[in-house]
Amino acid sequence: MNYLELTPLLWLGSLVAGLLGAMTGLGGGIVITPLLALAFKVDIHYAMGASLVSVIATSSGAAAAYVKEGFTNMRIGMFLEIATTVGAVAGATLATHLPASQIAIIFGVVLLYSAYASTRKISAHAKAPADRIATRLRLDSQYPTTAGPQSYHVRGVPLGFGLMFGAGTLSGLLGIGSGAMKVIAMDQAMHVPFKVSTTTSNFMIGVTAAASAGVYLQRGYIDPGLAMPVMLGVLQGSLIGARVLPKTRTAKLRLLFGAVVAVLAVEMIYHGITGRI
Amino acid sequence: MDDSANRWSEQRIETIVANLLRAGVVLAASVVAFGGILFLIRHGREIPHYGTFTGEPEQFRSIRGIFGGAASLQGRNIIQLGLLVLIATPVARVAFSVVAFALGRDRMYVCFTLVVLAVLIFSLAGGRV
Numbered sequence: 001m002n003y004l005e006l007t008p009l010l011w012l013g014s015l016v017a018g019l020l021g022a023m024t025g026l027g028g029g030i031v032i033t034p035l036l037a038l039a040f041k042v043d044i045h046y047a048m049g050a051s052l053v054s055v056i057a058t059s060s061g062a063a064a065a066y067v068k069e070g071f072t073n074m075r076i077g078m079f080l081e082i083a084t085t086v087g088a089v090a091g092a093t094l095a096t097h098l099p100a101s102q103i104a105i106i107f108g109v110v111l112l113y114s115a116y117a118s119t120r121k122i123s124a125h126a127k128a129p130a131d132r133i134a135t136r137l138r139l140d141s142q143y144p145t146t147a148g149p150q151s152y153h154v155r156g157v158p159l160g161f162g163l164m165f166g167a168g169t170l171s172g173l174l175g176i177g178s179g180a181m182k183v184i185a186m187d188q189a190m191h192v193p194f195k196v197s198t199t200t201s202n203f204m205i206g207v208t209a210a211a212s213a214g215v216y217l218q219r220g221y222i223d224p225g226l227a228m229p230v231m232l233g234v235l236q237g238s239l240i241g242a243r244v245l246p247k248t249r250t251a252k253l254r255l256l257f258g259a260v261v262a263v264l265a266v267e268m269i270y271h272g273i274t275g276r277i
Numbered sequence: 278m279d280d281s282a283n284r285w286s287e288q289r290i291e292t293i294v295a296n297l298l299r300a301g302v303v304l305a306a307s308v309v310a311f312g313g314i315l316f317l318i319r320h321g322r323e324i325p326h327y328g329t330f331t332g333e334p335e336q337f338r339s340i341r342g343i344f345g346g347a348a349s350l351q352g353r354n355i356i357q358l359g360l361l362v363l364i365a366t367p368v369a370r371v372a373f374s375v376v377a378f379a380l381g382r383d384r385m386y387v388c389f390t391l392v393v394l395a396v397l398i399f400s401l402a403g404g405r406v
Contacts, residue, residue, distance in 0.1 A: 004321035007313075036327075043330040053360050057302060060366050064298040070291070078374060078390050085396040092400075100330075137385070206367040207393065213364045214400030218339065220332030224356035225325060228313040231360070235306060 003225060010040065011229035018058065018237025023244070024257045025198070026118050027179045027205075028234045029055035033107065034264040037277060042226065044100045044107075044277055048175030049221030052209055054234035055177040059206035061235055062242060063199075071199040073141050076154065076192065080164045081204055084182070085211040087168025092215035095173045104272030107174050111265035114180045115258045125191045131155035134190075143196050152193050160190040172212035175221075177205035290377045294370060301366030308359030316352025340401070368397050 013035055014028070021028025029051050036047035066072055095103060134140060134154040142151040163185035171178040182201035186192040192200070216222055271277040336342035337357050346354030371394050378386040 002322050002324050004317060006325060007317060007321075040327070042327040045330045046327050053363060056363050056367065057305070060298045060363075060370075061302045064295045064302070070288075072291075074374065074377075075386060078371075078378075078386060078393060081371075081393045082389060082396075085393055085400075089396060089400050207371060207397070210364050210367040211397055211400045214397070214403070217361075217364070217401075218403045220334075220338050222337070222357070222360060223327070223333055224312070224337060224353040224360070225316065225320075226327060227360060228309050228316070228356045231363070232306060232310060232313070235302070 006040075007225075007229045010036075010226070011233040013039070014054065014230045014233025015237040018054070018234035019241040020237075020253070020257045020260075021234075022058070022062075022238040022241025024118065024254045026114060026254075026257060026261065027055070027177050028058060028238055029175075029177050030111065030114055030180075031261060031264060032230060032234065033175060034111065034268050036226075036230070037104070038264065038267055038271070044103055045095075045219075045221045046223050046226055048095070048103075049216050049223060050227040050230040052175040052213055052216055053222060053227050054231045055175070056206050056209045056213065057231050057235040058238040059177060059202055059209065061239060063203045063206060065242065066199040066202060069199070070144050071195050072203050073139070073143075073192070073196050073200050074203075075137070075141070076139050076186070076190075076196075077200045077203050079137060079139065080161060080182075080185075081207050083161050083164035084168030084171070084204055084208040087165040087170075088172035088208045088211040089215060091169035091172025091174075092212040093172075094169070095175075096215070096219050098173075100277050101272045101275050103174065104268050104277040108265045108267075108269035108272060110170060110174060110176070110178075111261055111268060115261040115265065117180045117184065118254055118258045118261075125152075125193070128153045128155055128191055131157065133157040141196075143193060150193075152191075152196070154190050154192055156189040156191065160185045163189055168208050168211070171205075171208050172215065175212070175216065177209060179205050287381075290380075294373060294377075297370060297373060298366060301362065301369065305359045305363035305366065308362060309356050310359075312347075312352050312355025312357075312359055314352075315350070315355060319352060339403070364401070368394070368401070371397060 017031045018028035032051040033047040036042040139154040142149040167178045167181040183197045186197035336346045343357045347358040375390045
């Protein structure tokens, strides 16, 4: 297949991935690498490079809409970014030393976990008392609700920071946004309100991925002919997805996409173990 | 402390950040699409070899190489230039946050943000100091 035939197919596949990713909140980036590696037989390193740039595109595109709503906590984001960017550079450097089969297996495990995490219910946090470290770092803030601004306290800062280093490492190692793990670190460990967690996580994804992108670019993972249709497709898909999101019932869709992710995960692990990736 | 004035400037900063991000993504996508069209017109009938990893040639890997090739209107180099704009967008946002925190006299967060910016620049500079 030549470039003229392959490019529209790559674009279409990425568009669908971006659309479903935005509508389910899982992010389209997570299925791009398995899609390219399994369906298009693209080498996993090139696949990760294309996936990473599409993650930056969707994160920045969505963040533009989010910041205006006033949910993003810039202090939490910037403080935790120290952990995610250092983790990302470490992970991206590690990726250049690991064989493709091992990356595929780790990828599959992370995919499985993400599919599982997407079925989790949103937890409501009881109003926690002020935490000493969070107060010192001035992480407590407020967010808009229909009943006026709602203030919240943050806790579990050291654990959250540690988890964010892990999220950054996975992001760099696999070329994903690792949004699911970032939300878990903020929502579960730090008791940040869910809406603030997701928007702040989205802001952080772009910065984290940019930290990995430098390493990927220099190692020659980012192929222009491949990244072009993938990045444009995922971006367009996610923008359409964000627009139709309020009008659709997402419960069934989440389940369907979660099942697709789980199947891709098993395929990745199987191909990794049998050495076919 | 004048809280309402502080809120107002925060909202203003958020609006600027939102516009910065949108502009970065739109510019990057336009440059990538333009380069893509040039590339497909000239090389559309060639066969890609994505199945085996050989790594990209130097002109697609370094900032200097990308700028050099884009100047001579090579399609693939223009795509890489667009991707570079894309990667630079969150970096620009972090750089802008340094200024925003400095305007708010938030010294602790100016330091945190500078650390993040340093890591990003270190990575883009090729992981070499």
